[in-house]
Amino acid sequence: IEWHFGEIASSRVTMAEAISLAKELNDMHGLALALFYAAVFGYFELNPAVVEHLASDLIELSTHHNFSHLLATGAVCRGWARSASGNTAAGIAGIEEGIGDYRAIGSMLFLPFFLALKAEALYFADRTSEALDAITEAESLVERSEGRWWCAELHRLRGVFLAATGAEETQIKASFCAAIRTAREQKSVSLEKRAEGTYAEYRRQKASGSGGRGFRLPLC
Secondary structure, three states: OOOOOOHHHHHHHHHHHHHHHHHOOOOOHHHHHHHHHHHHHHHHOOOOOHHHHHHHHHHHHHHOOOOOHHHHHHHHHHHHHHHHHOOHHHHHHHHHHHHHHHHHHHOOHHHHHHHHHHHHHHHOOHHHHHHHHHHHHHHHHHHHHHHOOOOHHHHHHHHHHHHHOOOOOOHHHHHHHHHHHHHHOOHHHHHHHHHHHOOOOOOOOHHHOOOOOOOOOOOO
8 A cells, every 4th residue: 555655665664574573473374475565566666686586485485385375476476577587488487377376276366467467578578469468358357356456557558568569549548548547546656657657658759759569668
């Protein structure tokens, strides 16, 4: 919640306290949860080295204690980190394995988020049409589950991918505007700033003549 309100520094402190307290109390499940959310924070800041470190710790802990749900989430996060670091083949494979395990235990809540990570990994690998397919699947799952906490990012990523494939201007603009509007409605200052920043970069590239098929927009 602090992160969504734009209180980035305090959110880091709170998460560090959670990890420390879980270790002090020897609460291994609490520690696994804290490691997962800390990895998510690392993803928010597009820091693959931090994400890989935390996800690897989460995988080790979850394997030892048979936390199957958190083991799957760790695999997805580590897969994204490897993709963002340039190892896209191994990264995508790791994400797909994690998503498969997550589905197998009947979980759905984080699937749209995980599919967004998969879409980003596919984008890193220049497989943008497949990235759009992953976003479409995520949006379909949102309609089924009504878990809309990552909808602003799904809209923003769709705009990024549409721009990369040279889609119609109206489609691209609609996606970015939906991202900004959704973030505002949900009162997520951080996601609103991210959507506005990406849309501003799109307009800048378009005005300079560098837009069109094949140009890249920031993912964070």
